[in-house]
Amino acid sequence: MYEEIIAATQNFDAMYCIGSGGFGSVYKAELPSGNIVAAKKIHTLCDGDHVTDRKEFLNEIEALTQIRHRNIVKLHGSCSNARHSVLIYEYLEKGSLAEILSKEEEAKELNCSRRVNIVKDVAHALSYMHHDCLPPIVHRDISSKNILLDSDYVAYVSDFGTAKLLKLDSSNCTGFAGTFGYVAPELAYTMKVTEKCDVYSFGVLALEVIKGNHPADFISTASSPSANIQLKDILDQRLSTPTVEVEDQLKKIVTCAAACLRANPQSRPTMRMISQMLSVSSTVQIPSTVTPGEHERVL
Template sequence: MKLEVSREISTSRYFDIPPSELRNFNFTAFPNLTRLELSGLELEGTIPSEISTLTKLMYLDLSSNYLEGVIPSTLGQLKCLVQLSLDSNNLEGPIPKGLGYLKHLEQLTLSNNSLNGSIPSTFGQLEYLESLSLDSNNIDGPIPIEFENLVHLKALDLSHNKVSGVIPYGIGQLPKLSTLDISNNGLEGPIPFGILNHCSFVQLSNNFLSGHIPSQIGNLSYLDLSNNSLSGSIPEGLHSVQYLNMSYNSFVPDMHFCGFPSTDCVFCPLQREHGFEEGRKNGDLFSIWNFDGKIAFKDIIKATEDFDIRYCIGTGAYGSVYKAQLPSGRIVALKKLHNRESENPSFYKSFSNEVKILTEIRHRNIIRLYAIDEEAQELNWNKRVNIIKGTAFALNHMHHHCTPPIVHRDVTSTNVLLSSNLEACLSDFGTAKILSSDSSNQTLLAGTPGYIAPELAYSTSVTTKCDVYSFGVVTLETIMGEHPKELLSDMSKPSAPKIMLKDILDSRIPLPFLRKDMRDIMLVVTLALACLHPNPKLRPSMQDIANELLFSKSPLLWHFDGISIHQLVNQEIYAIGKN
């Protein structure tokens, strides 16, 4: 039955609701309200307890705002609620156990906040619950054993928290569970029997799981068990899994392992030696980082038709990258040295160092080479911003979390690849420079024109601020859909013309409609322009940029159509809540 408009208030129906605090909402004027959707309105302040007076409310969506404080326990009085979405705010404190008394609830989304404490055991009483998302918070404690009662649950996401203990056996027995993501936590113990049999998408990476992989495998399409302490043999049933990652465990290779791509399985990579499989074709040396000796060079030759130019997806300073599909069905990017470099020991050493770096760095935004996403030009604004964030976090990881720190020196759009879940990742470390405290870090000029910092034209000193400049160029290129060379040229003129922000955006996709997208675009362009400052010392660090992307809640100060590039150049950027 269609709900009357008078009983609904929803931004999806193009209501023009100005940003304000939710406490200004007159709840008593809408006693029959059944749907309240105020997503992406830049609402501030706390969630007022008076919202519980809307006793007929079935759908409540306050996501993607700036709401802070705790979740009111009075929300447990909204007995008719079917859907509750409070994700992507600044909420903190524990999750009220009263939410477990909303017996009609089918979808509960509290992700991307700062919630802490444990998951209420009362959630086991939500018998009609189909989707539960608590990811990206500070939740600790165990997964309630009462979850075994959620017989209608289809999707469970507890990832990126501090959840500990073992995975309850009952999780593997839930008959409708198809999507399970409990990665990036502190879970230990074995994988319960049944999880790999009932679910189609399973993400268990970055925990402390141990024991063997259950032998019974169902209709799995995605499985990530990487970065755990799993051991034993690998079930033959995993051959049919479309996406499979079992790296950084302690599996024992056996007769079944030979059918798996070597990129899927790494056996104690920090404790065993890796070998190169080398081949020469027409005088060129082609090297592949090889973990198990099962990838045949003849398969690579066949997949690329002897490195035909049709398979080439990029050419760098000393090598070309080819896209190929291996016999296993895995699509990979293969790097091959140029003729002149294959006989040069220094270039070969650089190539070896590149492979070593890509193998040893463990970060979700720094990956092995994958195929470039050919649909990147179709991405919406939200996904483009996520690409920029991924690139920033990868560079920040290299600068601050690698020992010694690394400067990439060739951050370009072609070296920013996309993984299958549209996260941006850095690869191609051929011109990477490892910074040493006892060296002057002098080096020959290297990098792609149009991306390298201008100071490298007159100085051989390499610093992390060179990466910052390149990041600024790539960010503008992602937003504009083309290299920003004309924009940079116009901005450098003494009497620069007035350039409007809306006029530089990629014209292939519509201008942003949601305020959140407008604010995000303004923020990333402001950051990009700050990265392009001619004085390296006045550029922000990648840590500053990462903090801005994570924490900045700067308001949309001007009407979006009236924002100029000059205003953004002079806009002060700041991060809130860095702690």
Template sequence: MELRELNLSHNELVGPIPSSFQSMVGLISLDLSYNSLEGPIPESNFFQAAPLEWFTHNKGLCGQVHGLPLCHQSWSASKGDEEKQHKIIILGVPLIFGILFILFLISGICTLLYYKKKRSTVNDASEEFDGHFFSIWRVSDGKEAYKEIIRATENFDEKYQIGIGACSIVYKATLSSGVTLAIKKIQEEEVQLNEEAFRNEIQALTKIRHRNIVRFYGFCSTNKFNFLAYEYMERGCLGTNLRSEQGAVELDWIKRVNIVRDIAQALSYLHHDCHPSIVHRDITSNNILLDEEYKAYVADFGISRLLKPNSSHWSLLAGTYGYMAPELAYVMRVTEKCDVYSFGIVALEVIHGTHPGDLLSNLSLSMLVKDMLDSRLPLHNTDQVTTNQVLLVILIAMQCIDTVPQARPTMQEVSQRLSSPKYLPTSDNYSYQALTLNHLVNIV
């Protein structure tokens, strides 16, 4: 009796395929699938009858060892089965290639996603910038400037944040040239809502050049980022310095008077030297920046308005509470006098050290002027000239916050008075300690 069919599948067999199969000349069917047998294939008619195209080179059986068929097939070498076997292979090869192609495609997609996440921010910037516009002074290649900013901030990593606004975050970016910029990036969830503010700021800043207005270097607008590039100010915003104990002490009275004068000059330029005039509409201590020498710069023109001729200048309520002119609550008509009021509040804040809300709520002509001063910075030790200038700032600020817009001075008048201060004869009639607000406002 000769062995014709043999099924050794699922037996966890290991090692080489036994050479004893060579003597089984009557064998027509063999199943060695789901084992761990290895080649070489025995030299016998049975094994040699199978075409090599049927086999793969992976370890294991079930059609996965060189010289063995697919694991669900117990093949025979009889010529009657040869046509069936070829059909299996004809269908199987395209299927294998199809599976391999799909696996390759999935692997490629995963690899691309991985490297997209891990690739350098410079390469990332190169792709994102394509098809978008960047404008920057004295830089001919906007794409390179964009890449530099992305690299310098490591794709806007939070460790480079130097300020946070209502709809934007400001980052410090030191370029390879050594130039340091302040990058104001519109928050992604706010891009659509603040598109008008973004355009307003660009429109305003490309029209103006003044020594007390923050220098604008350029802007970027892509489908992912909207940001503006400014000159970096080493000492940050005025409000932060006033709120800091150390910063407030370093801001002596001479520096504070000069800061108020700088702001006045910037606003006078916007109102009287620009055509059409520009109203900032958001003059606050947080929108005044200081450089290394404590020189002040007006910043953030996101809600500024051009006062075009023959326009009503009606507007929705906009600005920062505590700094907005009171008439905006019921008139909502934008004029230069709105900025004048805001300037008066900031000027008082510079002198008082904090927002003057507590002063305004208890304001009376009998109030002592010394109670309006920053208690962290004594005035009685300063010279008469400086004291005179501080009192002048208070006097002008009180006129600027008049509830009647028409009674407020223009910023041109304010700038001229601060630049050429006249002597206030207060010391002739009143001691500094006894000087009241009534005495001050009645000085002509």
């Protein structure tokens, strides 16, 4: 497959590049079989950063070979030699959520109902990673650029280069990772990774999906215990008026997002709780504090 990828991308020519991030660039490759895949070529860094470069590559392989979920991007294979380190994924036609939200017409196509489903998709994926994987997996970089959409607007969590598999007998302390504007505030002074870091990032993302851009001005308001964000004040103005049913779901997402942004990590709900809340049709009361128990795995 490696030689096929090289041929299909003309040795990773820029014309085939469909995205680029901190650790690699992604290329669209049509194989002789007719299948289309996304090939992520890890950036070649200077010698001093080679260890970090290699770690991100192995991190992604380790995380993605252990998980199978409909809302997590599928890793088909990987290869590494003296020239390149490459990860091969399923190809998702619509690209990143960030890219879609930044374009006027494409953002309109992402109607209220589709946006509700995107938030649910991400919640289900994170719930699976935190509560159904052993050891639990914390993504550490949940942001709109790392959420990909297929042709039916189904959302997939991608880019596991900074993911951390939590060890129950370890402090799980680490260096900074993530995208500014989505990172939980406690990481600035504790550097301790828990699943609540992803919960905070999910809260930011959920508001971004509804607002249509990063909710910087609303984060401090939403994190307040007395937060009372009105849907009309945050809903993307490019969208048509939602039905009553969809409007209720959007309001529920705003409520859940505000709970995820609480300053005290232990007061945030777990992703399992969020996933369950968004799956039921009736209004669910989110507790002001979360007591570790059947709904939360203590890490």
